[in-house]
Amino acid sequence: MSNRNTFVRRFAAGIAAVAALAAAGCGATTTGGDGEQEAASVEEGFTIGLLLPESKTARYEKFDRPYFEEAVAELCPNCEVSYQNADQDVSKQQSQAEAMLTEGVDVLVLDAVDAEAAGSIVQQAKGQGVPVVAYDRLAQGGVDYYVSFDNKTVGRVQGEALIEGMEKAGTAGDGPIVMINGSPTDPNAADFKAGAHEILDGQVEIGAEYDTADWSPDKAQQQMEQAITSIGADNISGVYSANDGMAAGIIAALKSAGVDEMPPITGQDAELAGIQRIISGDQYMTVYKAIRPEAEVAAAMAVAAATGEEYQGTDEHPLTEATDGAGETVPAVLLEPIAVTAENIEDTVISDGFYTVEEICTDEYADTDLCKGAGA
Secondary structure, three states, X not given: OOHHHHHHHHOHHHHHHHHHHHHOOOOOOOEXXXXXXXXXXXXXXXXXXXXXXXXXXXXXXXXXXXXXXXXXXXXXXXXXXXXXXXXXXXXXXXHHHHHHHHHOOOEEEEOOOOOOOOHHHHHHHHHOXXXXXXEOOOOOOOOOEEEEEOHHHHHHHHHHHHXXXXXXXOOOOOOOEEEEEOOOOOHHHHHHXXXXXXXXXXXXXXXXXXXXXXXXXXXXXXXHHHHHHHHOHHHOOEEEEXXXXXXXXXXXXXXXXXXXXXXXXXXXOOOHXXXXXXXXXXXXXXXXXXXXXXXXXXXXXXXHHHOOOOOOEOOOOEOEEEEOOOOOEEEEEEEOOEEEOOOOOHHHHHOOOOOOHHHHOOHHHOOOHHHHHOOO
16 A cells, blocks of 8 residues: 555544545634634645654654655645754744744644754744644643653663573673763753663663763764773673664774674664664664654644644544643553564564665675675
């Protein structure tokens, strides 16, 4: 079944609700005297602002943005998406949001660089009657909806896989692990860390632990170098890396220290380079988060919010609740993450069309088991 037909099937209920609203003759968005916005019209179209946080992680430009734009085109053919990327700069994202609000966007979809700082964006939007959908990271300030993954589950999946990898490698209990967590300004990173600790605490010795500003691979490499100096490269039995980009820096540090056979190393985001490191044996696992349904849910939430509808969720992606850093409860859809190892790459990222065998099996990886088995 095509992506187009799959999307229509998943969101048929939402489309019907929006179509009914359009048939009722709702006009373009305006702000009333009480600060409340009148509903926009799918029939006439409106503008959705999409603010993504950074470009160091490959997913945002390669997957999130195009998937979101495709989903909006399905739900609202006359709508426009105004897009900006903040390049991990809090003040830049603030300026981008202010410009969009000045230009008159009807709804904001916000993936915050800094969840707490983004509260000012949310408050400014609310002051102008513009609803906000928090995407992937839960911004403070009282957003209207939130879609992401169950982030503590992500950390638990990583922790479980790390222990599994050490058991398979025969290194469980042989020495300490190193934990290299994500950015302290990203609330998701705190959840990943908490979930991982739920699994790892009491099961392994944590010899060194770091939080990594900006999710920087370079900083992760420096932190791993520090851990190697304090623990000794040969004594490290595993490494918890919060994402694939940082795993690249961690592996570079280990190779520079003369390590030929990598200890089990985790990751996240199923980046192409991460998948290739898994099939070559440098990285043990990554977390695959199916970005297309996340982007599709965000688009459905945005269209519902702009048109005055209440997003109800679907059987496949039911509506639940999440609590932001300020203690406010937000209607949310939380998707399930999947652990990817060498054993299930074909059944996950390849079968879903996230990557093709040809993309994974470049010349450098042609002799790996996966690529030889696929005849690449």
